[in-house]
Amino acid sequence: MPENPLLDATGVAKNYGAVAALRNASLSVLPGEVHALMGANGAGKSTLVKILTGAIHADAGRVLIRGETRDIRSPAAARRAGLLPVYQEPSLIPDLDVLSNLRLTGTPVEPFRAWVRELGIPDLDLRDTARDIPLAVLRVLDLARALAVEPDVLLLDEMTAALPANLAEKVLEVVRRQGDSGRSVIFISHRFVEISALCDRATVLRDGETVGVVDIVPGVEEKIVELMLGARIVKTQMTARPAGQAASTATSRPRLGVRNLCVGTKLQDVSFDLANGEVVGVVALEGQGQDELFAALAGSIRPSGGSIEVDGQPVKFTHPSDAIRAGIAYVPGDRTEALAMQRSVHENIALPFSAALRKWGPIRVHKERTVVASAIARLQIDTRAQGEVQRLSGGNQQKVTIARWIAANARTILCFDATRGIDVGTKQEIYKLLRELAGLDKSVLFYTSELEEVQRVCDRVIVIFGGHVVDIFPVEEADEPALMRAAYGLPRGVTADVGILADPTSKPSTPEAVP
C-alpha cells in the first residue's frame, strides 16, 4: 500500500466474561477513504468502534493513529485524536436541549446548524429537548455534531439503519463528500447498496475476527457475504415476490380495516384494509404520520377520529393489551422501547404470556421453554450473551422484539422497520418468516425504510405522505424509483431524479441501485 494508514488497529480483543466479543480484529483506514466495516449481527463491529473511540477498553490489541501508538482511554481523548463516532444508539443527552448538548461537547453551533440543514432537516429548533426529538432526527443530529468539528476519522455505526430513505440519502451524500475531501470514514451498514455506492474498501468481521479486507468492485457482494457468514451461506439475491398472489386476498373479509383514521394533525383520513394472509408494506418519508398510524393500531395512542375494524368488528383500543387481545402485536422501531434490557432473552420473549391479569399465576416452565426456544431458533438469535438483553448486539436485540410475537403466535403483526440493523442472512430469514406467516393466514403490516425490501415481502404497498395515503401499489409496480416518487408525494408516472440511489450514473459500481 503506498499511503500510510490514518488509523491502524491490529489484534484487538475484548471479552465480556465468557463471551468473546472480539478475538482478533484488525482494521486499517487510509486517508480519504470510506471504509466499510461489515459482519453479521454480533460479529463485533460496534465493539470495535467503541474500543477505537475509547468508550470501552480492549483486553488486547494495538491502535496506531498516523503511525503513532495512542492509548485512547476515553471518548474525550478520542475526540482530541480526531476520531469521532456516531454510535449505534443515540448519544445526545435526553433531558438537555440541542444547544446545551452542543455546548457540552464543545461543538461549534454554526457549522452544526449548516450540517443539519444540509442533512435534510431544515426546521430544527435548537431549544428542543433531545427526548422529544424522533429517533431518526436524533441520529442525524448526532452525525451533524460529529461533522461540525471536522474529524479526521468519522466512525458511523449503522448510521442509516434508523433513517427513512430521504434522510439516508442525504447522509450518504455527505459521507461521500467527506471521503472526497481527504477525511476518512468508517462506515458500518448491513445494506449492500450503500456500501457499494459509497465505500472504497471493506473489512469483514466474523465472530470477532477480521476475516478479510476487500476492495469494493462490482460483484464483490457475494464474496463479502461468504466472508461474513462463513459456514452459514445464504443466497443473497432473492427473487421478487411472484406477482398475482396479492389479488387473491381481496375477496376474503379483511382482517384489519382502517376507516378514515385521524390522529391529531399527524394522520388524516387514512383508510385501507389488511387481509388475512397478506403482507402490506407501508412506505413513507420520515415523520409523515406512519408512527402515529402504527401506534394507533397498536393501542398505544387513541385516534382522534375514524375507526378500526378487526375481522369486520369495530374495536376501540385504550391500551396495547386491547390490541394484543384482538391478536394485533406491535414491533416498534426503537428496540429500547420494546425490551427490558436487564432481563434475559427468555424473559423478554415470554413477557406477553404473563401480561394479562389471569396469567399472573405460576408459569408453566416447560411449555414456555419450548415455545421460547423455538422462537429463538426461528430468528437465529445469538444467545451467547442471553443473560441480559442489553449485552446482545444491536441486531440480535432487534430479533428478540420480533421473536416475542412469533412465540405468542400473534395473528397480526405490525412491524415498524423490523429489519433495521439486521444482517443479510437474517434478513432473508425474516423475509421468509413473514411470508410463512402470511402462508399461515396471518397478516403483517410492514413499515420499512429500505425500499428494496418491499418487493421481497409485500403483497401491496401503502404510501403515506403528509398524513394521507397518497397511493396504494400492487407489488409488481412497486419498484424503488416508483416508491420513492410516491413517497415524495409525486404522482405516478412522472420521472424525477430523487437522489443518489436512483441515479445509476453516480457510481458505476452500484448494480443493485436500479433493479
Place this chain on the structure above:
Amino acid sequence: EGKYTIGISNTVQGNGWREEMICAMKAQALASGEVTKLNIAHRNTDAAGQLEDIRNLISAKVNAIVVNPADPAGIKAGLEEATKAGIVVVAVDQAVTEPSAYIISNNQEQYAYLGAKWLFQQMGGKGEVVYMRGAAGASADSDRDKGFKKALAEFPDVKVAQEVFTGWQQDQGKQQILSFLATGAPFNGIWTSGIDNVIVDALVESQAPLVPVVGADNAGFVGQLSSVKGLVGAAVTNPGSIGGAGVTLALQILNGKKPAQQTVLVEPQLWENATEEGKAKLKAAADPSLSPEWPVSISIPDWTTYTKEQIVACKGPGE
C-alpha cells in the same frame, strides 16, 4: 368563660410519655376553665424546628407558651422574643437557659441518681451493672448521665458491664439486652432510662437471672413489678402529667400569681418492690387500664386538678 389562649410546643411525637404530657395539658386547660383555646405544635423536630413553632405561636398571639424544650439553650432566642411580645413562657420537663422563662421540671439528674443509688444498694454496693441509656446526644439523656455517674462515684465497687443507647426505642432495647445476655457476661443489675418493660420481658423469656431492674413509672413496668415473680425493681417517677402542671403555672402567672422562683422542680419519687411499704405504693400506683407506655402518675398533687377520665379522654377546651 375562658380568657386565655395557650400555645404548646413539643418536639417528640409518637412516644407514650409525651402523649400523656399533651393530654395532661389539654385536660388541665379544660379543668381550669380559664382557657379558651389551646394551640398545639406537636411534631418530631429539632431545636430549629421548635424555634419555628414558637415563632408561629407568637404570630398566633397566644397569651402563654408552654414548651417542652428540644434543647435548653437552642431555643433561647425564640423564648426571649416571646417574653418581649408579652407572652408568659413556661418550660416543662427540662430546664431552659432563657432567664425570663419559668420552669417547672422533672429533675432529670435526680431521677437518675435516685434510681441508680437504690440499684447499687440492692446490688450490695458491688458488681456489674448494665447501663441502658436513652438517645445519644439528647439533653435529658446527658442530664441523667450526670446523675447516674454521681451515684456510681459513691459506689466504687460497682462497674458498668455494658453501656448502650436504646434511643428510647423498645425494639432496640430488647435486641440489645438479648445480645448482651447471649454473651454470657455476668451482671448484677440493670438501670434503664425508661425502656423498661421489654428488658424484664427479655430476662424472663431467656430465663436469665432476675437481677434488680430500675425503670420509670410506665404502666407496663409498674405492673411487672407486682406481677413478675422474683423480680426486684424500682420505678422512678417521671410524670408526663408535668405538662398539666406547666399549664397551671402559666395560668397562675397570667393571673398575677408569680412563683417565688423562676424554677420549680418536681422531685422524682422511687417506688420499689423490695419492701412492704414500697409494694403498697406500687399497688396503689399500678393502673393496668393504661397503655403500657403511659406513666402511671397521671396527676401531680397541688398542680393538676383534672380527673383520670379527663386526661384519658384527652380533650382540650373547645374540642
Place this chain on the structure above:
Amino acid sequence: MTRFLRNQGWVAGLFALFVLLFVLTKLIQPGYGSGDFGSLVRAVLPYAFAVAAQTVVVIAGGIDLSVAAMMALTSVTAASMMNGASEEYALFVVPFVLAMGLVLGALNGILIVVTRVPDIVVTLATLFVLQGAALLVLGAPGGAAADWLKASIVGTLPIPGLPDNIDAWVPKALVLLVVCLCIIWIPLRRSKLGLSIYAIGSSELAAFRSGVPVARTRIIAYALSGLFAAMGGLALTMSTGIGAPIPGPYLLASVAAVVLGGVALGGGKGGLLGPIVAVFVLRLVRTDLTLLAIDPNVTAIIEGAIMVAVVMFGAFITIRGRPAGAMP
C-alpha cells in the same frame, strides 16, 4: 418549547400556591406582618440549604441520604469551635466548616465512584459515619455561636432608597439565603460543569460518550451538596446558637421538597428555584396549621395529604398536558 413552559409552569404554579397560602395566612391572622415573615424565612433557612444540597445530587442522578447528618456534624463542629472563642475566631470557623462540608461531600462522591456501590447505600453508610462523628464532637447539644453570626439572620437589611415599610419585608435571613444560593448556583448553571451535572443525571452513558468526565462531575456534585449541607449546618447553629448531634428532620423534608419542586428523582431535570419555593410552601403550611390551632394529631394527616395531593395534581396535569401523538 412546551416542555420548557411546562417546567417553568410548575415553578410558577408553586409560587402562586405560596402567594395563595400567604393571603390565607393574612385572613387567618390579620396581624401577620413583616416580622412574622422574617420568622418564616429563618425557619426556612436550614430546610432551604438541605434542599439545595439534595437538589444538586438528585439532578446529577443520585440521592444523598447523609444531608441531615452532614448538617448535624457541621453544626456541632461550628458550635464547639466557637464555644468560648472570640468573636473574630468565627471568621475563621465559617470558612473552615464550609470547606469541611465540601471535602466530606466530595468524599461521598469519591466513595460512590471508587466503590461503585449504589449511591443510596454509600450515603446511608456515611449517614451513620457522620452521625457518629457528630456525637464524638459533641456528646450532647451544646457549644455556642458568635453573636455577630446569630445577629446576621435576625432583623431586616436596611437597603438605602427603599421605603421602610418595604424594607421590613426584606429580612436579613432572606438576603443571606438568596446570596448564598445564587453565588453558587447561577455560575454553576451557566457553566459547562452545570451542564455536565444535568448530563450525567439524564443519561450517564450518553454523557460519557459525549466526553463528560462522569466520575469527576459526580464527585463535584456531591461536594457541592456537602457545601450546601454545611451552610445548612451553619444556619442551624446561627439560629439556635448551639450545635445538636442528633440530626433534625431534614432528610425526608429535603427529598419531599425536591420532588414537590419539580426535580425528577431520576435526575437530569429541574432547577433549584422550584425546590426552594416548595420549602417556603411547606413551611407556610406549617405556620397556618399552628395559627389555625388544628389538633396536633390531625396536622400529620394534613401535611401528608397535602404533599401527596400536590404531587398527584402535578402528575395529573403532566398527563393531561402531554401532547397527543407523542408516541412512539
Place this chain on the structure above:
Amino acid sequence: MTSSATMPQPVSFGRRVKRFMADRPLVPLIILLVILVVILQILRPGIVNERWLANTVKFAIPLAILAGCQTMTMLTGGIDLSVGTVATMSAFIMATQIVNQDPAVAFLLAMMPAVLIGLINGIGVGVFRVHPLIMTLGTSLIGTGCLQVYQRTVIASGAKIPDFLNWLGTGLTYGFPNALLLFVPLAVLIVFTLRRTGFGRLLYAVGDNERAARLSGVRYWQVITALYVISSLLAGITGLLYIGLIKAPSLSLAEPLVLPSVAAAVIGGTSIFGGRGGYTGTIIGALILTVLTTLLTILQMPEGARRILFGLIVLFVTAAYLRIVEER
C-alpha cells in the same frame, strides 16, 4: 451464531472461584455473614450459641419480611416507606382491639389499614404516577396521624398481646424460633412469586422498562396496585409478628426498621432502580444487618465510634460483595 464462547486459555483458580461466586451471588453474601459471626465470636468468645442464634433469627425475621416489601417494590423502581407505619398500625390495633374483640375480628381490623394504605399507595403510584417515595412517605405521615387519633380513643381500654402472637414472636420449639413457622413459608412464597409466576416476572419487566411492558400488553396500574397492596399486607403481618416479639405496643414500634429494610434489600443485591435483584439475597442482607447490630452493641466503644463503624462496615460489605459478584 456459532459457538465461539469457549475460551482457549486455561482459567486460573482465582478466576474460577470468582466466576463461581458471580454465578451464585448468594455464596459471597453468606461468606460475608460468616465472617461477621466469626469476628463476633472472637470478640466475645462463647457468644455464638444456640440462644444467640435463636435471638438473631428472631430479630432478623421482621426485618427480612419488611425488606421483602422493599425488594419487591424496588424491583419496579419504587420503594415503600410506609411499611413501618403500616406494621406499627396493625400491631397497635391488634393489641388494643384484642381486649374487647374476638381474635379473628381483631385480626381483620388490624389488617384493614394495611390494605387501605396499600391500595392508596398503589393507586397513587400506578394511576396518578406519584413518585413512590413521596406517595409512601405521604401515606405514612397520614397513617401516623390516624394512629395518634386512634390511640386517644382507645387509651382507656388498655392493651394486651394475644398469646398466639406471643408464642409466635418469642417462643422456641426445639431451639428454633416459632417465627420460622411463619417466615419460611412466606419466604418460599415470595421467592416463588418472583421467580416462577407471571406476576413476579411483570415486576421485573415493569421496573426495567415500563414502556416495553406496556407494549407487551401489561397494564401498569394493575401490577403496581397489586404490588403495593401485597407489600402493605406483608408489612401488616410483620407488625403482628413484631408486637409478639417486642410485647410493647407503641406508636413508633416498627419505624426504626424502615431504613434498615431498605439497606437489607440493597445489600442483598437488589437494584434501587428496578429490574434487578431477588429475595434470597435480601434475607442474608437482613441477617448481616442484625449480626452487625449485635456486634456493635457488645463492642465497648463510645456511641459515636460505634455508628461510624456501622456505616463503614455496611459500605465495606456492599463494596466487597459487588467486587466479588461483578465479572470483568
